[in-house]
Amino acid sequence: MVARLALAAALVFAAAPITAQGSDAEDPYIWLEEIQGERALAKVDQWNADTEAVLTAQAEYPLAKAWARQILDDTRQIAMPDAIMGDQVTNLWRDADNPRGLWRTATLDSYLAGAPEWRTLIDVDQLGEDEGQSWVWHGANCLAPDYTRCLVSLSPGGTDADVVREFDIATGAFVEGGFTLPEAKSNVAWYDENTLFVGTDEGAGSLTDSGYPRLVKLWERGTDFAQARLIAEGEQTDISMNGFSVLDGETRYRFVRRGPSFWTSEYALVTDNGDTVPLPLPEDAEFEAVLGGFVIGKLNSPMETSTGTEQPGALLAWSLDDVLDGGDPQPFAVFRPSETQAVEQVAASENKLWVKVLDDVSGKLIELTPDATGWTERAMDLPANSTIQIAETSGTGDTAFVTVESMLTPPTLYAVPSEGEPVAIASEPAQFDASKFSVEQKFATSKDGTKVPYYLVRPAGAEGPLPTLIHAYGGFRAAQTPKYLTAEPYRSGPLGLFWVESGNAYVLANIRGGGEYGPRWHEDALREKRQNSFDDFHAVADDLVANRLASPGRIAASGRSNGGVLVGAVANQRPDLYGAIISGSPLIDMKRYNKLLAGASWMAEYGNPDVPADWAFMREWSPYQNMRDTPDVPAAFYYLSTLDDRVHPGHARKAAAKHEAWGQTFYYHEYREGGHSVGSDHEEDAKRAALLLAYLNREIGSGAD
Numbered sequence: 001m002v003a004r005l006a007l008a009a010a011l012v013f014a015a016a017p018i019t020a021q022g023s024d025a026e027d028p029y030i031w032l033e034e035i036q037g038e039r040a041l042a043k044v045d046q047w048n049a050d051t052e053a054v055l056t057a058q059a060e061y062p063l064a065k066a067w068a069r070q071i072l073d074d075t076r077q078i079a080m081p082d083a084i085m086g087d088q089v090t091n092l093w094r095d096a097d098n099p100r101g102l103w104r105t106a107t108l109d110s111y112l113a114g115a116p117e118w119r120t121l122i123d124v125d126q127l128g129e130d131e132g133q134s135w136v137w138h139g140a141n142c143l144a145p146d147y148t149r150c151l152v153s154l155s156p157g158g159t160d161a162d163v164v165r166e167f168d169i170a171t172g173a174f175v176e177g178g179f180t181l182p183e184a185k186s187n188v189a190w191y192d193e194n195t196l197f198v199g200t201d202e203g204a205g206s207l208t209d210s211g212y213p214r215l216v217k218l219w220e221r222g223t224d225f226a227q228a229r230l231i232a233e234g235e236q237t238d239i240s241m242n243g244f245s246v247l248d249g250e251t252r253y254r255f256v257r258r259g260p261s262f263w264t265s266e267y268a269l270v271t272d273n274g275d276t277v278p279l280p281l282p283e284d285a286e287f288e289a290v291l292g293g294f295v296i297g298k299l300n301s302p303m304e305t306s307t308g309t310e311q312p313g314a315l316l317a318w319s320l321d322d323v324l325d326g327g328d329p330q331p332f333a334v335f336r337p338s339e340t341q342a343v344e345q346v347a348a349s350e351n352k353l354w355v356k357v358l359d360d361v362s363g364k365l366i367e368l369t370p371d372a373t374g375w376t377e378r379a380m381d382l383p384a385n386s387t388i389q390i391a392e393t394s395g396t397g398d399t400a401f402v403t404v405e406s407m408l409t410p411p412t413l414y415a416v417p418s419e420g421e422p423v424a425i426a427s428e429p430a431q432f433d434a435s436k437f438s439v440e441q442k443f444a445t446s447k448d449g450t451k452v453p454y455y456l457v458r459p460a461g462a463e464g465p466l467p468t469l470i471h472a473y474g475g476f477r478a479a480q481t482p483k484y485l486t487a488e489p490y491r492s493g494p495l496g497l498f499w500v501e502s503g504n505a506y507v508l509a510n511i512r513g514g515g516e517y518g519p520r521w522h523e524d525a526l527r528e529k530r531q532n533s534f535d536d537f538h539a540v541a542d543d544l545v546a547n548r549l550a551s552p553g554r555i556a557a558s559g560r561s562n563g564g565v566l567v568g569a570v571a572n573q574r575p576d577l578y579g580a581i582i583s584g585s586p587l588i589d590m591k592r593y594n595k596l597l598a599g600a601s602w603m604a605e606y607g608n609p610d611v612p613a614d615w616a617f618m619r620e621w622s623p624y625q626n627m628r629d630t631p632d633v634p635a636a637f638y639y640l641s642t643l644d645d646r647v648h649p650g651h652a653r654k655a656a657a658k659h660e661a662w663g664q665t666f667y668y669h670e671y672r673e674g675g676h677s678v679g680s681d682h683e684e685d686a687k688r689a690a691l692l693l694a695y696l697n698r699e700i701g702s703g704a705d
Contacts, residue, residue, distance in 0.1 A: 027589075029657040033596065033650035035642060040653065044642070047656060047668035051637075051691070055667070058694035058703070060502075065690035068493050069096075071431055071486050072682040078413050078426045079116060081392040081401050083140070084108065085147035088169075089116070092124075092137055099681035100124040101137050103152075105169065108394075112415055114425055121172050122152070134673060136680050138162045142169065143190045144247040144395060151179065151188055151196075158675030159645040160598075161185045179221065185645075187213050187242035191254060191270075194221040197243025198228060205236075210601035212240030216256050218274060231274050232256045239601045243270065246290040247395070249350070253290055253320060255279075261604040262476075263300070269323055280318055280329060288346035291353050292370045293320050296334060298343055300519040306330045313337045313518035315346065315355070317375075334368055334375050342518035344479055347400065349393040352418055354400045356390050358479055361441070361453050361516050363388030365402055367418060380416050383409075387481040401425075407457055407482045407496075407508075408434035431486050436460055437500055439482075444543035446512075447535040450524070453516070454509040454540045455482045456549070457500050467700045468505040468550040469496070469582075470540060474513035474533035475562035476605060477522045482508050489558050491584055491678055493689030495696075502693075504701060505550065511536035513562075527607045528617040534569045541577050553579040554700045557634070560584030561647055561676065565606075568623025568655070571634045580699040581636040582692060585644055585676055588651040590622035591615070596648035624651070627658050635665040635699045639688055641674040667695050 032040045055061060073096040083090045089111045092101045101124045106116035128135040138153035148169050155162040164186060166178030179196055181188060186200035199213025200206070208214045214236065217228035234241040239259035246253050254270035264283040268276035281287065285297040294317040303310045310316060315335040322329035335355055337343055344363075345356035353368040353375075365380040365388055382388060383404050391401045391413065398418035405411040410428040417423075438460045443451045458466060471489035473480050482488070488496030488506065496506045510516045513525030513533040525533040537557065544550035557578050559567040564586020571581045591609050593599040607614035609622075619625055627633075636659065638652040649670060659666035669691060673680040679688055697703045 027592070027654070029654040030650075032653035032657060033592075033648065035649060041642075043657075044653065044668075044670045048670060051667045051669055055691050055694040055698075058697065060697060061690050061694045064498050064693045065686050067498070068686035068689040069682060071494050071497075072685055074429070074431075076429045078403070078411060078428055079118075080403075080413070081111070083142065084392045084394045084401070085142055086145060086396055088147065090121075090140070090142075091116075091118075093118075094682065096682070098123070098125055099683065100128060100135060103137065103140065112423075112425060119172075121167070121169065124154075127154075134680065136673075136675070140167065141189060143193060149175070149178075149193065151190070153188075155675065156183060157643045157673040158641065158677065158680045159643045160675060161645055164188050179219070181225075185212055187216075187240065189242070189244040191218055191243070191245060192252070195219065197245075197254075197256075198225070199241050199243070208234065208238050208240060208600075209236055210239050210598055212598075212601070214238065214241055216241050216243045218243075229274065231270065232258065232268070232276060234258045235260070248290045248293065248348075251293070253295075255287075257287070262601055263604045267295075269320065271324070277323055277326075279323060280331070285316075288315065289348040289353060290320070291348040292351070294318060294370075295320055296346060296348075296353065297331075298346070303331075305332070307332070311336070312520065313341075313343055315343060315353075332374075335366070335377065337518060340517070342479065342515055342521070344515060345390045347390050347393045349398040349400065349418075350396055352398045352400075354390055354393055354416075356388055356402075358481070358516060361455075361479070361481060361510050362386065363404075363481065365390070365400070365416065367400075369418075380422060382414065382416070382422055387483060405484045407439050407455065407485050407488065408437060410484050410486075428484070431484075431494075432497060432501065437485075442543070444536075444539040446532070446539040448532065450512070450532075450536070452509065452511055452536045452539055454507050454543075456544075457485065457496070457506045458549070459500065459503055462503070462505075465545075465548055465551040465554070466503070466505040467554045467556075467696070467704075468507060468544060469499050469556045469558055469696060470507040470509055470537070470544075471496075471558040471563075472509040472511045472533075472537055472540075472566060473559060473561075473563050474511040474525060474537070474566050475522075476513070477515035477519075478562075479515040480508055480510055489582075491560055491688075492558070492582070492692055493685045495689045495692050498689065498693045499696060499701075502697070502701065504696075505544075507540065507544070509537060509540045511540070511566075526605065527614070530565075530606065530617075530621055533566060534573060534621060537566060537570050538574055538577065541574075545577075552577050554704070556580035556582060556696055556700050558582040558584075560586065560678075562587060562605075564588055564647075564651065565590065565621075565623060567636075569621045569626070571636065572623060572626040572628070573621075575630075575633050578634040579704070580696060581634045582695075583636055583638050583652065583655075585640045585647050585678055586638065586652055586655075587647055588655045589624035590618050591625060593648075593651070596650060597644075598646045599648070624655060624658075627655065629662040631664070633664055635667070635695075637667040637669075637692060637695045639669045639671075639678060639692075641671045641676070641678045643673055644676045644678070646676040665699075667691075 142150040184201040219228040267279040316331040485497040
């Protein structure tokens with residue numbers, strides 16, 4: 001590969017030579033981990049400027065940026081129901097005039113009629129201007145059943161850490177003298193109208209090694225937080241602790257959750273006097289909902305019950321009354337997925353349980369109803385071969401609000417009542433002529449024989465190999481389901497649309513590590529099995545080549561966050577196959593990841609590099625340690641945020657420093673705001689999409705050698 005991007009061949013700041021894999025010598029680029037360090041930011045500014053100088057000069061850049069902004073700011077977007085609160089619905093609306101958003105409310109009746117009458121509660125842009133803060137909306141937790149008081153979370157610049165303030169819906173104002181918490185990675189929820197569950201940063205000993213709350217306290221209105229009552233505490237090595245409540249009919253159940261690891265939890269009921277009673281859910285089960293006095297959990301490993309062995313993926317129910325009475329409640333199965341199915345979402349309305357399943361990665365919505373003889377199941381009539389997402393459910397009555405979309409069909413929001421047929425409330429307009437493209441689901445065979453599904457989008461009637469962008473994630477049970485092309489791939493805006501409009505191909509790969517086929521699909525890529533996810537990605541790329549749909553060197557690998565591990569590993573392992581790498585907010589240095597920000601919380605997923613047995617398998621695929629000083633490596637584009645307080649910006653910075661030292665082609669763009677999602681408004685999102693399009697064209701598309 002010819003290195004066309006002239007980022008200096010040597011570091012501005014002198015550094016020791018790169019050391020070989022396995023060396024104990026100090027990382028010569030560790031100074032780039034100083035997030036706000038003057039030296040580090042000067043290097044970031046240089047890389048940003050060099051990248052922008054090249055890519056913004058591309059002919060397609062201004063057109064793509066303007067088009068992306070038009071799509072992102074389209075006022076015909078769906079006003080999604082962020083919460084259904086009795087007879088009201090809330091929504092955060094963002095457009096060109098309101099880049100940070102309007103938090104607003106309307107009556108549920110007007111919303112269902114497709115003509116919501118909105119009342120603005122908080123203008124986030126105006127609030128930021130008034131207070132001199134770059135506020136980013138992080139949501140509101142309103143207390144049922146009255147929904148008059150809310151805990152509003154606002155982040156300065158988009159970090160995971162935020163401030164919490166009490167807000168009054170009726171007056172449309174923050175409550176003077178109400179509950180407030182300063183900036184921290186807090187866990188806050190309502191206990192009752194005058195009491196909160198709070199876990200926050202109280203100084204030494206109050207946080208876990210992962211940087212999340214270790215303590216759960218009850219804080220009463222009108223008292224100093226120093227007087228808050230401690231009701232539960234975890235270990236220093238835990239991930240986090242939190243308290244929360246669920247209103248089930250007229251009964252409010254309160255819980256405390258302890259997270260010993262990323263994939264294990266211990267739940268307890270909180271009694272009226274603040275005592276805790278353990279729930280009988282297995283440690284690796286997922287707490288899904290409460291309905292009719294039962295807690296619903298999803299199994300992630302087999303469980304012996306009085307009626308036999310329940311398999312991973314099944315939904316089970318336990319009686320909460322039996323738990324409170326000190327009994328030993330026997331669970332019973334509510335839903336059992338088939339071999340090709342996976343339960344992806346569960347939500348409760350007043351009397352129903354709504355389950356979204358994937359069936360060979362295609363969405364289905366199932367309604368479950370408890371009655372005297374058991375739980376009855378009914379599949380809802382929604383478009384087939386689509387991606388379905390449960391947006392919200394009604395607390396009063398039994399209606400689910402779901403979106404349905406595909407790569408070529410824009411999202412439609414449906415109200416799905418328990419009785420009657422689904423009703424389309426709103427649809428996004430088509431942003432392109434879908435007849436110009438074809439989509440098909442294909443299956444590749446991985447190294448161990450596993451069939452790996454993927455979705456392929458190409459111009460209709462195209463023949464022969466095309467430059468191809470493959471996006472995947474492959475971790476944390478997160479299934480990758482196909483979305484409308486204006487939102488593919490994730491956090492790259494309408495890049496997928498721009499790419500196929502230019503005559504190229506886009507692929508969404510459902511590799512192991514995600515939740516596409518339930519717990520087994522995730523477990524097959526945990527820790528020492530991580531290579532399976534990389535092999536799956538290679539298998540998809542090789543399948544495209546074998547079927548003359550793509551060519552080696554004209555394939556781009558895309559991933560973000562955990563996907564940074566993925567694309568970094570595949571680039572190191574098969575430089576013959578990939579010509580470009582898009583790495584967003586990436587994990588890269590797996591030797592030090594557990595020491596950087598929230599990294600320690602993910603050791604159950606990857607392994608602990610400080611344990612020799614774990615590092616023995618991690619070192620085989622850790623992207624940073626396996627980078628090599630050779631000329632023919634894929635040209636990487638790293639995009640990230642300085643204020644990402646989840647995945648440390650040092651990962652991408654240090655990888656870029658190695659590329660630079662070796663004279664390898666790379667591109668780099670670090671936003672100062674935006675947090676882990678990268679980009680705090682549509683202007684930044686549009687810019688990123690345009691930069692990435694110009695980059696792909698240069699490296700594997702029409703502008704490549």
